[in-house]
Amino acid sequence: GESVGLHLPTLSVQEGDNSIINCAYSNSASDYFIWYKQESGKGPQFIIDIRSNMDKRQGQRVTVLLNKTVKHLSLQIAATQPGDSAVYFCAEQNYGQNFVFGPGTRLSVLP
Amino acid sequence: GAGVSQSPSNKVTEKGKDVELRCDPISGHTALYWYRQSLGQGLEFLIYFQGNSAPDKSGLPSDRFSAERTGGSVSTLTIQRTQQEDSAVYLCASSPRDRTNQPQHFGDGTRLSIL
Numbered sequence: 670g671e672s673v674g675l676h677l678p679t680l681s682v683q684e685g686d687n688s689i690i691n692c693a694y695s696n697s698a699s700d701y702f703i704w705y706k707q708e709s710g711k712g713p714q715f716i717i718d719i720r721s722n723m724d725k726r727q728g729q730r731v732t733v734l735l736n737k738t739v740k741h742l743s744l745q746i747a748a749t750q751p752g753d754s755a756v757y758f759c760a761e762q763n764y765g766q767n768f769v770f771g772p773g774t775r776l777s778v779l780p
Numbered sequence: 781g782a783g784v785s786q787s788p789s790n791k792v793t794e795k796g797k798d799v800e801l802r803c804d805p806i807s808g809h810t811a812l813y814w815y816r817q818s819l820g821q822g823l824e825f826l827i828y829f830q831g832n833s834a835p836d837k838s839g840l841p842s843d844r845f846s847a848e849r850t851g852g853s854v855s856t857l858t859i860q861r862t863q864q865e866d867s868a869v870y871l872c873a874s875s876p877r878d879r880t881n882q883p884q885h886f887g888d889g890t891r892l893s894i895l
Contacts, residue, residue: 677820701881712784712871712886713823720881758822765880767839770822 677756679775688746690774692759697740699761699769704733704744707756707773716744716757746776754778782806784887786872792893795864801857801890805874813873813884814847814857823871829855830878859892867894 682688694702700721705713719726719733719742726733732745742759756773785804793799805812814826825839829849840846844862849855859866869891873884 703883705886710888712873712888715883715885718883760823762879762881765878767825767828767836767879768823768884772820772822 677773677775679777681777681779682749683779684749684751686749688744688749688753688776690744690746690757690776692742692744692771692774694740694742694759694761694771695769696761696763697737698763700764701762702733702735702742703760703762703768704731704742705758705760705770706753707758709755713758749776749778751778751780784872784874784885786870786887786890788890789888790891790893792895793862794895796861798858798860799862799892801859801870801872801892803855803857803872803874803887805853805855805872806885807853809874809876809885810852811875811878811884812849812855813875813879814855815871815873816841817869817871817889819868826857826870828879862892862894864894867892 703718704716706716707713717728717733719735724735730747734743756775758773759771760768762768787802810831812829815823817823827847828836844860847857869889871889873886875884
């Protein structure tokens with residue numbers, strides 16, 4: 670399940686299940702969104718992006734959904750694997766402005 | 781090909797000392813960014829360089845922080861008279877052109893600890 674506490678929100682899933690990580694963004698004018706994966710001791714790694722003229726985009730085992738009406742972004746990971754354990758960040762951008770990053774969600778994959 | 785390289789990977793220093801952090805962006809990338817990441821927090825924008833344009837310094841938290849980019853490639857972030865609240869991971873990123881609608885490629889950061 671998903672929990673919010675003093676630390677990062679954590680999502681725990683069983684290996685092989687699908688994961689859904691959510692992000693509420695703040696600026697209704699944002700027109701570009703990215704999901705990053707950050708493993709311990711490493712820098713963020715690009716996963717997938719989406720522009721505001723789309724509501725869904727698929728990659729390899731990942732899908733990003735964008736709901737502009739409620740300013741919500743989600744990342745779906747199919748058949749979650751132990752190597753997917755990491756912190757996942759969403760980032761939003763209003764054309765040409767600085768990116769704004771969310772606080773992140775820690776994904777923990779259980780054997 | 782090489783990714784974004786940052787050095788040192790770890791730096792421990794005493795309060796009041798100056799520190800210099802280095803970033804080598806991906807070759808050919810014209811845009812370079814510095815971010816700060818505190819424990820369990822998201823990324824805080826510090827500064828953005830794009831080609832020969834004046835840098836966007838709007839994220840620098842105080843005048844103790846400065847950055848430069850020489851020859852459109854390597855960048856150094858300098859923190860003078862370090863304070864304990866400066867302890868964080870400092871991340872550098874680059875992208876092929878400007879910051880419009882494209883992802884950034886990050887280095888693994890410099891973990892700075894102020895004693």
